Amino acid sequence: MKRIYANLGEAVVREVPEPSVRAGEILVDTAFSTVSTGTESLILRRSIENPGVDEEYPGSEGHWSKIRDGIPGNMFPRPGGGPDIPLGYSASGVVREVGAGVLDVYPGMEVACSGSQCAHHAQVIAVPRNLVSVLPPGVTLRQGAFVTLGAIAVESLRKSETRFGETVVVYGLGLLGLLSAQIAQAAGLRVVGFDIDQGRLELARSLGITDVCDPNEAEANERVLAATGGFGADAVLLSIVSESNTPLNHALDLCRQRGTVVGVGVFGMNIDRSRMGGNDVVIKQTIAYGPGRYDPRYEEESIDYPIGLVRWTEHRNMAYFLRLVAEGKVDVSRLAPDPIPIADAARGYDLLRSPGRPPTVQFQHTD
Secondary structure, three states, X not given: OEEEEEEOOEEEEEEOOOOOOOOOEEEEEEEEEEOOHHHHHHHHHHHHHOOOOOOOOOOOOOOHHHOOOOOOOOOOOOXXXXXXXXXXXXXXXXXXXXXXXXXXXXXXXXXXXEOOOOOOOEOEEEEEHHHEEEOOOOOOHHHHOOHHHHHHXXXXXXXXXXXXXXXXXXXXXXXXXXXXXXXXXXXXXXXXXXXXXXXXXXXXXXXXXOOEEOOOOOOXXXXXXXXXXXXXEEEEEEOOEOOOOHHHHHHHHHEEEEEEEEEOOEOOOOOXXXXXXXOOOEEEEOOOOOOOOOOHHHHOOOOXXXXXXXXXXXXXXXXXXXXXXXXXXOOOOOOOOOOEEHHHHHHHHHHOOOOOXXXXXXXXXXX
C-alpha cells in the first residue's frame, strides 16, 4: 500500500506493508485523508533538523508514564523506521475488519478516524476503537475526513469556557480558525474573525462569518468593543502560526476583564505582563482533540472515561463535530479543492505553500 512520510523536508510516498489488526482495533480501507496544514508543515520543517524523530506523537518513554501514576499501557503505536516520519492524523474510510473486543463497529461501515499514531495518510490504517467514529447519515466520506481538525476546533472552544450569548474572537482564519468560527456560531456565540489575508476574510464571509477584518487595521479593536458593549471579548482563540509575539499581546488587549486567551496554533510567547495583568487575563493551551489524548489506556486499550467524570473526551468531540456537519451547521466543502491522488502527494504540499493557497488539501486513497 502507499503511505506518505516526511523525509528531510519533503513529502514522500512509500510502498509499505499493510498493518494487521490487533485486539481493540479497526482495520479501515482509507477513502480520504485531510492535511493538518500547520502541524504537517511544521513536521516537514523539523524532519530536516531531527530526521526520524516524531515530535508530534511522543513515545512511551518519559511521557506516557506520567499520564497515569505508575500504570504503563500495554499497547503502543507501531514503530517507524529510518529518517521517515509518518504524516497525517485525520481520515475516513470503510471498515474492512475489526479486532477482538470491538462489538459495535462492523465491516462495511463508513467511519472517520483520528490519531497521529495511526490515522495516517495511508491506503489502509489500523485504528483503536476510541479513535473511530461511525459516520452519521448524510455525512460523506470526504466530509468525515475532517474529523480530527473538527475535534481540535471543538476542544479549543471548550477550553475557552464561553457560553451562548458571549463573544469570541477567532484570531487567524486558516483551517482551524474557519472550523472554530462556524462551531462557535452554531453554539450561539458571537464571532469576530481576524486574518491578515484578504482571501481568508472573503472565505469566512462566504461561510457566514460576517464580522471579520485585518487585525492590523485601525478599527480592529473598536470592532470588538462594538460587539461587546465596550467590555471586550470573553475569549480569543489564537489559531495562527507565527514567531511574532504581537498576536498574543494583541489578544490580551482584546479581552474583557478576566477573559481567556486559548492557544491553538504556534506563536511567540514573550508576554507583556502589564497587558496580561491589566485585565487579569487567563492564558490556556489546548491539547489536541480533547481528554484522552496521549493516554495509552484510553487511546490504545480503548478504556473510556466515565461520562459523569469526563463529559467531553476526544471521541465524544469527534462525534459532536460530525453531528454538526450532518445538521448543516458546519460547512467543510470550501476548505479544500478536489482531492489529490495519494501517489501525487508532493503536489498537495506544494499547493499549501503557494500564493493564494487553500486552507487545506485532501488526499484520495482509492482509484
